[in-house]
Every structure is written in C-alpha cells, then in structure tokens.
Amino acid sequence: MAHKTDIEIARAATKRPIREIGAKLGIPEADLLPYGHDKAKVGADFIAGLKDRPNGKLILVTAINPTPAGEGKTTTTVGLGDGLARIGKTSAICIREASLGPCFGMKGGAAGGGYAQVVPMEDMNLHFTGDFHAITSAHNLLSAMIDNHIYWGNALGIDQRRVTWRRVMDMNDRALRDIVCSLGGVANGFPRQTGFDITVASEVMAILCLATDIHDLQRRLGDIIVGYTSDRSPVHARDLKADGAMTVLLKDALQPNLVQTLENTPAFVHGGPFANIAHGCNSVMATTTALKLADYVVTEAGFGADLGAEKFMNIKCRKAGLAPAAVVIVATVRALKMNGGVAKADLGAENVAAVTAGCANLGRHIENVKSFGVPAVVAINHFAGDTEAEIAAVQEYVAHQGSEAILCRHWADGSAGIEALAHRVVALAEADHHGFAPLYPDEMSLFHKIETIANRIYRAGEVIADKKIRDQLHAWEQEGYGDLPICMAKTQYSFTTDPNVRGAPEGHSVPVREVRLAAGAGFVVAICGEIMTMPGLPSKPAAETIGLNDMGQIEGLF
Structure with missing residues (x-):
C-alpha cells in the first residue's frame, strides 16, 4: 500500500472547531x-490576566546536527505533545511558523509529518494569519523612513555610509543580497549600497519573539539602531519616530x-x-x-542542539526567566549513519559500525545539554528501514553516556507510538x-562569550576575529551593550563552520566574519564562516512541483 x-494525511484530519481547542x-x-x-x-487582555498563575513544565525538543537524511524534530515535538495528552496530561505544543523561503526552496514546511502534524498544514506553510507579512512590512517601513529622512534634508545627520539597517523579504532570493538603491537621479534620493535579508533574519522578527507585551514591543522597536552619524553616534528607530507606526x-x-494537531492537541x-x-x-x-x-x-x-538549544538556553530562557524541566534530543539511525561517514545513497544498507561512529555527534550534544544543568533523553525517530541491531547500537551508546534512548514511532502511529517517551519525560x-x-554570565565580555560558546559547545580550539571586529565589540561594551548575550550565525550541518565536517570534531577554528548589534532584540550577532x-x-526548487489540482486543492507542499 502506498504511503x-x-x-x-493532513487533509483527511478530523479537525475540531478552534473554540473547542481553546476550551481544552x-x-x-x-x-x-x-x-x-x-x-x-x-x-x-486574556493573556495579561494569566500572570499570577503557576507555570507548567517546559520540555525542549532539540536534535543532533541535521543531515539530508532528516531528523524529524518538529514531528517529534508534535508527537510528544500528543503522547503526553494520551497519558492524561494537559499538554500544549509551541512551534514556529513556516517561512515561505524554505517552503518553496529545499527544506519544505514546518508543521511536522506523517501522523504527528499540526493542521491546517496548507495555511501554516503559506500565509497563515499574516504575521510574517506584518513583520516584513514593519521592517521595510523603517527602511523607507531612513532613506526618506536623508532625502528631506537629513536633520539627524545620518552618515549614508554607515546605515546598517537592510531590507527584508520572506523569500530565498540571492539576487538581492547585495544591491544599490536610489539610482535614477535626484527624485529618487541618494544612491547607496544595501541589501536584503530573509524576513526570519530581521531584528523585528527577533523582537516580536522576545517581547513580553505590546509596550515592551514598542520599547524594543525604538531601541533598534539603524545606523550612525559621521561622528559614530548611533541613530535609533525612535529618533526617526518610526516605532509607533511599526507597533x-x-x-x-x-x-x-x-x-491543533491531528489528534486535536492545542x-x-x-x-x-x-x-x-x-x-x-x-x-x-x-511559550509563557x-x-x-x-x-x-x-x-x-x-x-x-549546538545552535537552537544553545540559543534557547542562553538567549530565550535568560531573557524570559524560563527553565526547561527536561530536554529531548532527536536522532535518526539514518542521520547517525551519515555522521558516521555513509553517503546518502547507501543509507538503506545495515551498517552498525557507521551508526556507532556517528553516535559521537549525538554524545557531544548530550554532554552539551547536560552542561546547562538539565536532564536529557534521546528520542530515536523511527524509519521503516532501521534494523534492530542499529537501534540497539544507539541505545547501548546512549546508556554509556548516562542517558536513555527511546524508540519512537509517532510518524507512523501518532501518539500511540511515543507513549514510552512521554512517560520518561514526565519522570524526568x-x-x-x-x-x-x-553557559555564561551577563557580565562576561562579548568576545569572551563568543569564545565560551565556541570552546564549550563547538569544542573549537580558537576563535579568529580581525582587530576591527574586536574593536567593534569593545566599542559596544563602552556604549553599555556588554551584558547582552551572543547569537551565533553558523552552519547547522556541523559543530565547525564547515558544513562538510560531520561527527564530533575538536580543536578547529571558528572564524567570525562580521558582528551585528541587535539592540532592540537584546543580543549581538556573530556571523561565522560562510x-x-x-x-x-x-537548482530544483520545491516551487516547481507546487500547484493546484483539478479539485482546487494544493499539491506539492511537504
């Protein structure tokens, strides 16, 4: 039978009216x-009225370094939420919205998969409730107001060469990375070099995700630094009076x-x-x-976990006063084989030795998660081709690490396939x-924070940064930004900055190419490698196979 x-699967779901999900x-x-x-x-108003209630338990789902073989982190998050509901807990799932860039590119959507999905899948992966469009609009309103301010006489004395605020759109479009704007003569303003980032990289996105209420949102938007004057004084969004309209x-x-999920979990x-x-x-x-x-x-x-979990602990939990009660690290036998040196074409064949070799990557993530003082359990996200010997090899390895690996079949069986993990998570x-x-205190210097993440999480031997970058970090410390956490921008495929280095390397160099101050979001971005x-x-974007069928239904989203 064809899967x-x-x-x-999503289209066949029995959805409940959203008022019933809210009532749960x-x-x-x-x-x-x-x-x-x-x-x-x-x-x-409802959210504001909850502040004196006690908190439930927060469970973080993270993973080993991703490979083209896939790990299924969102699928496991959704499955575990359903599994906890199945064993009698009131549970809720908190995941991110999908960006149109990967949806039409290579990665696909962000709603889980198989019988562990969030629905409506089509809406979630496309326009949903318009949040990303609002973020794009607010960001680009600020961009327009910067160039407009300069055009009408530049009362703030913004140095055009020092405008740091770029533009954004929610699409993968390499042609827009580096552009010149305002060509075409006097009426169009003063030409300058700029570029576009994808909307999810916007500081406005980070601010929306870290703000605690509408007033905090406006304060943070006002704190955004858009550029500098010729004497290097910062110019903020509130100086341009943009924060009100952006809010x-x-x-x-x-x-x-x-x-809701396919099983109607909120x-x-x-x-x-x-x-x-x-x-x-x-x-x-x-989350709150x-x-x-x-x-x-x-x-x-x-x-x-070297990226998402590190930032969850060091940025989100630090800023929001949260603490996870347990962490689930997702791995697949297929991805462990790739980390053990097997090519994607050969993943179908049993290879216990490669699984064991690839487990070094998993072991590193278990150590890292535990270094934050939280207990970790491993979820083996089951694929049909996994053999008993391969699964046993993972479980044996993880047991030696002082943790436990539990086989999870939620993709095929929904909540029934993940009950064992749900019970273990509750016990932890x-x-x-x-x-x-x-991992580090607020008062540590910015460069030392970068080094701490590189040494303790990536196991790097050194961080390489030009004097210009070190001077920039020092200048921000002098301006009062030294207590901010670091947001590392780095390849997801490796502990190193080289996407081709798998496993658990040690002693490598982490080159920092650029640093950006996100004063509104409240962190410093360190851009590493390429x-x-x-x-x-x-070369073959997913967009080529997405369309409407004869019944007017969307085909090709995944």
Whole structure:
C-alpha cells in the first residue's frame, strides 16, 4: 500500500472547531480572535490576566546536527505533545511558523509529518494569519523612513555610509543580497549600497519573539539602531519616530496563534526565526501563555542542539526567566549513519559500525545539554528501514553516556507510538532538578562569550576575529551593550563552520566574519564562516512541483 503524503494525511484530519481547542486550555471563546474555523489568535487582555498563575513544565525538543537524511524534530515535538495528552496530561505544543523561503526552496514546511502534524498544514506553510507579512512590512517601513529622512534634508545627520539597517523579504532570493538603491537621479534620493535579508533574519522578527507585551514591543522597536552619524553616534528607530507606526503594524502579529494537531492537541504556532542565522525559538508570548494554561508545554529550538538549544538556553530562557524541566534530543539511525561517514545513497544498507561512529555527534550534544544543568533523553525517530541491531547500537551508546534512548514511532502511529517517551519525560520533569543555568554570565565580555560558546559547545580550539571586529565589540561594551548575550550565525550541518565536517570534531577554528548589534532584540550577532542571512533557491526548487489540482486543492507542499 502506498504511503499517504503529509498533505494527504493532513487533509483527511478530523479537525475540531478552534473554540473547542481553546476550551481544552480554558480559553473562553470571547478571548479567541478567529481566522476562519480552525485558527485563532489569543487576546491580549486574556493573556495579561494569566500572570499570577503557576507555570507548567517546559520540555525542549532539540536534535543532533541535521543531515539530508532528516531528523524529524518538529514531528517529534508534535508527537510528544500528543503522547503526553494520551497519558492524561494537559499538554500544549509551541512551534514556529513556516517561512515561505524554505517552503518553496529545499527544506519544505514546518508543521511536522506523517501522523504527528499540526493542521491546517496548507495555511501554516503559506500565509497563515499574516504575521510574517506584518513583520516584513514593519521592517521595510523603517527602511523607507531612513532613506526618506536623508532625502528631506537629513536633520539627524545620518552618515549614508554607515546605515546598517537592510531590507527584508520572506523569500530565498540571492539576487538581492547585495544591491544599490536610489539610482535614477535626484527624485529618487541618494544612491547607496544595501541589501536584503530573509524576513526570519530581521531584528523585528527577533523582537516580536522576545517581547513580553505590546509596550515592551514598542520599547524594543525604538531601541533598534539603524545606523550612525559621521561622528559614530548611533541613530535609533525612535529618533526617526518610526516605532509607533511599526507597533501598529505588529499589534495583531504579537498575539499568539492557536491551532491543533491531528489528534486535536492545542498547538501555539508563533514567530519563526531560523536557528542558524537568528535565535531559532518560537515567541516568548506563546511559550509563557502556554505554560499558564497547560501542565506540559513541548517546544522546539531549530537545527542541532549546538545552535537552537544553545540559543534557547542562553538567549530565550535568560531573557524570559524560563527553565526547561527536561530536554529531548532527536536522532535518526539514518542521520547517525551519515555522521558516521555513509553517503546518502547507501543509507538503506545495515551498517552498525557507521551508526556507532556517528553516535559521537549525538554524545557531544548530550554532554552539551547536560552542561546547562538539565536532564536529557534521546528520542530515536523511527524509519521503516532501521534494523534492530542499529537501534540497539544507539541505545547501548546512549546508556554509556548516562542517558536513555527511546524508540519512537509517532510518524507512523501518532501518539500511540511515543507513549514510552512521554512517560520518561514526565519522570524526568517531575524529579525537579532545579540545576538550570545559562553557559555564561551577563557580565562576561562579548568576545569572551563568543569564545565560551565556541570552546564549550563547538569544542573549537580558537576563535579568529580581525582587530576591527574586536574593536567593534569593545566599542559596544563602552556604549553599555556588554551584558547582552551572543547569537551565533553558523552552519547547522556541523559543530565547525564547515558544513562538510560531520561527527564530533575538536580543536578547529571558528572564524567570525562580521558582528551585528541587535539592540532592540537584546543580543549581538556573530556571523561565522560562510553563513548567509539571505538564502538562495536550489537548482530544483520545491516551487516547481507546487500547484493546484483539478479539485482546487494544493499539491506539492511537504
């Protein structure tokens, strides 16, 4: 029998009206702002009224370094949320919204897969409730106001050569990485070099995901540094009087979106920063709201634990006062084989030795997660071709690491396939370790923070940075930004900055190419190696096979 595709499974789902999903968490219908029958935003007044309630347990789902073989982190997040509901817990899931860039590019959507999905899948992977469009508009309004201010006399004395604010769009378009704008004569302003990033890399996206309410949002937007005057004084968005209008554009986007899984578990889908170039976590608003309403909240952080989990702990938890009760590290036998040196074409053949060799990558992630003082359990996301010997090799390796690897069949069987993991997560979370601490203190110098992440998480031997970069970091410290955390922009495929180096390398160099101050979001971005903040499309983009069928249904999304 042919397997149903993700979109076919999603389309066959029995969805409940969104008011019923809200009712599971005690959200009155009047506090849901519906977008059709199956999506709603949760009202700001209702959220504000929750602040004195106790929090549920926060469970983080992360993974080994991704390979083209796939890990299924979102699928496991969704499956575990359903699994916890199955064993009698009030649970909610918190994941990010999908970017159109990867959707039409190579990676596909972000709603899970198989029988562990969030629905409506088509809406989530396309325009959803318009949050990304609002972020794009707010960001580009600021861009327009900068160039307009300069055109009308430049009262703030902005040095055009020092405008740091770029433009954004939610698409992979390499042609826009480096552009010249305002060509065509006097009427169009003063020509200057600039470029586009993808919307998920926008500081406005990070601000939306870290803001605690509408007032905090406006304050952070005002704090954005757009560039500098000729004497190097910073110019902020509030100096251009842009923060008010930007807040208006983002007023609805700030409210978390409520949808459901295939098994009708409540799911908050909100925000969408990538973990390789941004901080890779869903919004603080969605997570903190879910924690007030559910016993267990399962959230994910993007890519491998060296990126998403590190940023979740050092940026999101630090800023929002959160602490995970347990961490699940997702691995697949196929991805471990690739980390052990097997080519993608040969993954079908049993290769216990390669699995064991690839486990070094998993072991490194287990050590790293535990270094934050939180307990870790491994979820082996089952694929049909996995052999018993390969699975046993992973379980034996993980046992030697002082942890446990549990086989999970949620992709094929939904919540029934992940009950064992749900029970284990509850046991870990109920044990209350209270040992969580970020990797570095606020008062450590910025460059030392970069070195700490590179040494402790990537096991690098050195960080290479030009004097210009070190001087820039020092200048920001003098201006009062020294206590900010670091957001590393680095390839997701390796502990190194070379995407081709798999496994668990040690002693490598981490070159820092550029640093950017995100004063509104409240972190410093260190761009390492060749990582791009505007991706390109692959030679055969997914967009080529997406379309409408004769029944008017979308085909080709995955």
